[in-house]
Amino acid sequence: MSDDPQSVPGKILVGAGVGPGTDIAYRYLLLPFGNRHGLISGATGGGKTVSLQRLAEGFSKAGTAVFLADVKGDIAGLSQPGDARPAFVERAKKLGLVYRPEKFPVVFWDIFGEQGHPVRATIAEMGPLLLARMLDLNETQEGVLNIVFRVADEQGLLLYDLKDLRAVLTYVADKASEIQTKYGNVAPATIGAIQRQLLALENQGGDKFIGEPALDLNDFIAKDENGRGYVNILAADRLMRSPRLYGTFLLWMLTELFARLPEVGDLEAPKLAFFFDEAHLLFTDAPKSLLTAIEQVVRLIRSKGVGVYFVTQSPLDVPDAVLGQLGNRIQHALRAFTPRDQKAVRAAAETFRRNSNFDTAEAIMQLGVGEALVSMLDAKGAPEVVDRALIAPPAARVGPISAEERQAVIENSPLYGLYDTPMDRESAYEVLQKRAGARMENIGSGPAKRTDAENAESAPEPSAGGGLLGKLTGAVGGLFTRSNPKRMSPAELAARAALQSAARSLGTQISREIMRNIFGNMSR
Template identity: 40%
Template sequence: MVDKKPVNGHQILISTKSLNRHGLIAGATGTGKTKSLQVMVEELSLKGVPSLVMDIKGDLSGLGAPGSTNKIIEERAHHIQMEWEGKGFPLEFLSISDEPGVKLRSTVSEFGPIVLSKILSLNDTQQGLLAMLFQYCDDQGLPLLDIADLKTVLRFAAAEGKAEFQKMYGLVPTNSAHAIMRKITQLEQQEGDRIFGEPSFDVGDLCETKDGLGVINVLRLTDVQAKPGLFSAFMLSLLAELFQTFPEIGDPEQPELMIFIDEAHLIFKNASKELLEQLDTIIKLIRSKGIGIVFITQTPDDIPENILSQLGFKLQHALRAFTAKDRKAIRLMAQNFPESDTYNVEELLTELGIGEAVVSFLDRKGRPQPLVHSLMRPPLSRMDVLSNSELDSIVKNSKLKDKYEKRLDRISAHEELTKRIEEELEAKEELENEVPERPVAKKATTTRKEKSTLEKVMASSVTRTIARELTRGILGVFGISTTRRRTTSRRRRR
């Protein structure tokens, strides 16, 4: 657009080769962020690139059905000079909560002690104890599958098996064990235990195509907005799993997978320094795996500066300046865009209309391109949500449903250690209940011969002498007391 008027026939295209350098879609509520996200996902699907979309508000399910035209769409299509035709795209609905869709889970072992420590915000001592627990389970062949396994191992290390742990791995700090248990409880309160378990989700299933179109994996998260801890834990584990699983492919012509994180501030809200550092590292390195990440949020300020600096393209919708603080923030945000001789960026950011955006991006060789005021094309898919029956039909016909629907609960560390503790307690009780039989005292009997011999001994002079001396000694003590009492009694009478 030039002077706030569209230039017919001029299209702004972002090269797929640069998309794995990540990006940002930002703008105030109601300015068109979700529709821009919808358009990007559609274009990627048309090129055979699968994507994973975080649907926090529940308004992206319409991607699965063709859109319908109206006057605004026809006018927009005329300016862009495109032939608009409604089209639905292949969807897979995923879930980490009660929302309908394929359940995403991962085992505690797959998280590993380092990532889990970042999620729980553990200090060095607590992280060392957690690593000890993982090592113990590896050595003993105890599967760590879900939160119940981790809690049982932690209790065992701090109580019943403390001596065993200290002998094998060193001192078990009780305070650290209690602190880890509290952190696990906090995660459980946000239903974080739901993302642990089996069957573990294979991230390779996110990279499917259907009839030449990239499958759009919509992760429904409408009931997770008030649980930032759960959302952060899931995203960190997912990114870590993708990073560990996908091979290095360098700089491909187009991404293997694109990830769109709506309401991105939920990841960084109350995130610890360690968690932010882990995210920063993964985002820096994951692009060489052919994975691109796009954050969607209201203002660029929601994204940490070190991560924001890594984003290769920015699609900025309108910002609102209602207060002096807002105006100051917009002034700073304008400086994040390339300098432009054509636009006054600071003014333009507050004057953009719905469906308009300021776009900055990289070309195929990674060079920044001039800032452009652009009119976004209308989505081809429905700009409204699917009905419940339409959504249920997609979930029912999912090719992943049978693979992940039924939760597995095989014998793991919880069952093994619980059984061991119960057996030890039963053995202890049996030992305590075993009272040794006392030998029955044999009744003394004296024969005539023994009686005769005893009488002779008692009648002997030696025996009489010993008896007399003992009697004197005993009576002598009491005799003194008796004499004193009698003397005292006589004096009183006088």
């Protein structure tokens, strides 16, 4: 075992309880239980960001990839060495540690493509349940959206971007009398309401997120040449202006990880640590079906080697069904000025295993900056007795970085050039345009027999894992390996993005059916 408390194999140093004299009791997160999820909570200014950054650094050192949403712009400092500020140096000394500035391998992402690599998903990958949440649809409108997705599946109409969805909505409206005998009534007013919500989403910048090349989540789970996990940081300061888009986007990422990652069971360390900052935005006003889906994903995704860590002000922001699955806890100070505040303090205290040496509720209100109540899972997977601790200082910079520093990190990224250029392949919009044109040409000339080439062109693309999907996957794996993408030319990077996006699109239908089976009838 290492003599350095910060470099103990299989553990992340969180902090330490400092007792009388020189007694120091270090508190660790055990990496084999890093996929048992966690919660970092506390009032603004209490030190949540430092705790989050401390865990992110520990996971990266262990080879675990990390995802973070940077809602205030101060997480970006992970890409730069710490500046040895006096408060951190003094805290390290108090904990018996040596402060060593370090930086970590970072990849910046941004839905709007301004502060990092663009992040996109196709309409098909979003699915009707999450898209209805993003558009704030009511139950009737969500039902019609499900019909639209089913019709698109049956007609072989690929849904990639907003214009594809608008085209299929119009198609369904035109065929409403035929469709209602099979799926139920499709009112023009409902179609119109969905179209208006799509316009509102577009005005919020949602069209930047929806399209191709779609994000390959496998690009998140990577290590640098030193074996450290990449820290993926999503620039979310602008995204936070659209809270529903923010919450739905992160939930989409979780469901995609759940659907696409293989079962791995318990590992020596998680493959990915996913930090969900401002977690209350995920649960506020969420319908019961969505909350059930979130609970299912959180419970089952740990077997995929993914640990989910919610970051929020109060434990009351997280539903009990989800809160009960969060085994690793860091609780910063809460202030109890109102009855609701007092309820939050009691709720937080009741989630910990009691320590007979102090009153947990009182301790929560007495914590200073940098202090927290800590309870991690022990070697048997049971919650430890809660203890009061100083959080160990992060090694990287705590705070924002300059535009020049950010650009340098982006240009040195292994994914530089892969997602930057938008794609617009033939999909539902183009297919329906061709059909409309063909109908106009055939007016007055009688029915024309379709050629084999025309039949092949309009036939639905296969969605199974074999055939074209298998060939595309093999091409991606054989031609463009992930080991050193920096050596690819811009043309090769674009080709790889196209092939990956096509392969995922072909598999979207079968993935969605699997998710529907898992979640029952929630998306109907």
